[in-house]
Amino acid sequence: MLGRETEPASFSGELLEQIESEIERLKSLTTGLLGFSRNNKAELTRVDCNEVIRQVLTLIKYEARRAGHSIEEQLGEIEPVLADANQVKQVCINLITNAIQAMKQPGTIVIRTCVHAGKAVHIHIGDTGPGIDQEQKEKIFTPFFTTKPEGEGTGLGLYLCRKIAQEHNGDILVDSTPGQGSTFTFVIPMTTFPFPG
Ligand SMILES: Nc1ncnc2c1ncn2[C@@H]1O[C@H](COP(=O)(O)OP(=O)(O)OP(=O)(O)O)[C@@H](O)[C@H]1O
Ligand SMILES: [Mg+2]
Structure with missing residues (x-):
């Protein structure tokens, strides 16, 4: 939401963009780790x-x-x-x-x-x-x-x-x-x- 209200070319806009891409990266990392350690049964x-x-x-x-x-x-x-x-x-x-x-x-x-x-x-x-x-x-x-x-x-x-x-x-x-x-x-x-x- 902050991203929508901030000028993309501004310094804060750039930082917000980085925050968003880092969140994406963390999301894929945690998904991977959860899968790595998961022991939930398959639902067939x-x-x-x-x-x-x-x-x-x-x-x-x-x-x-x-x-x-x-x-x-x-x-x-x-x-x-x-x-x-x-x-x-x-x-x-x-x-x-x-x-x-x-x-x-x-x-x-x-x-x-x-x-x-x-x-x-x-x-x-x-x-x-x-x-x-x-x-x-x-x-x-x-x-x-x-x-x-x-x-x-x-x-x-x-x-x-x-x-x-x-x-x-x-x-x-x-x-x-x-x-x-x-x-x-x-x-x-x-x-x-x-x-x-
Ligand atoms: N289609 C492909 N062509 C060429 N190399 C591949 C291909 N798929 C996988 N690899 C090689 O196998 C490695 C391991 O793939 P894997 O999907 O396990 O991990 P990753 O893609 O590096 O990271 P992650 O999937 O966890 O984001 C890759 O880093 C790449 O070197
Ligand atoms: Mg991969």
């Missing part, structure tokens, strides 16, 4: 992953466009999965945010869903960023591993993504060619529903 329901992706994209599209990236949606015909919708959402947000942050030049993010071998839903998030070399492919999943400047990344994103995926009996896979881009795959097994309808 019938989840349409395509619907989750559509919701995530309305949140994140603006940020991607501002950075000059285009988003290609290739949402296939998939079955619902038994999952915690908020956690699936968090994984998708983390993976897409990583893709946006990885591409220093305007690029393309491809989001594809499909059923794999009749057993699992696969959500692929591809980017045209710098890629990840062999040596870093496993390290990126360890807590607090980040290549981002201090204050920008906490290195918890992928650790949490994998933890959530594994709690759904799935996983996060990475396929990358340095210099060409990376594709992360969120694997969610399709289970027989324990309840009708």
Whole structure:
């Protein structure tokens, strides 16, 4: 509210802008830490992953466009999965945010869903960023591993993504060619529903 009443170009305006961006940073840090230490049980329901992706994209599209990236949606015909919708959402947000942050030049993010071998839903998030070399492919999943400047990344994103995926009996896979881009795959097994309808 103070920001709205203050001349943006003034000294106080600049300070207010900094306060706002620092609050955002603290928010993402605490969210990450809460997720890191969380022990709350997953709330399992019938989840349409395509619907989750559509919701995530309305949140994140603006940020991607501002950075000059285009988003290609290739949402296939998939079955619902038994999952915690908020956690699936968090994984998708983390993976897409990583893709946006990885591409220093305007690029393309491809989001594809499909059923794999009749057993699992696969959500692929591809980017045209710098890629990840062999040596870093496993390290990126360890807590607090980040290549981002201090204050920008906490290195918890992928650790949490994998933890959530594994709690759904799935996983996060990475396929990358340095210099060409990376594709992360969120694997969610399709289970027989324990309840009708
Ligand atoms: N799409 C990608 N392309 C290239 N490198 C990536 C990509 N996604 C992740 N990485 C690498 O993996 C590291 C760890 O990612 P992770 O999401 O765990 O943490 P972060 O993005 O650095 O910080 P945080 O997610 O906590 O804000 C990143 O710092 C980056 O080096
Ligand atoms: Mg991240």
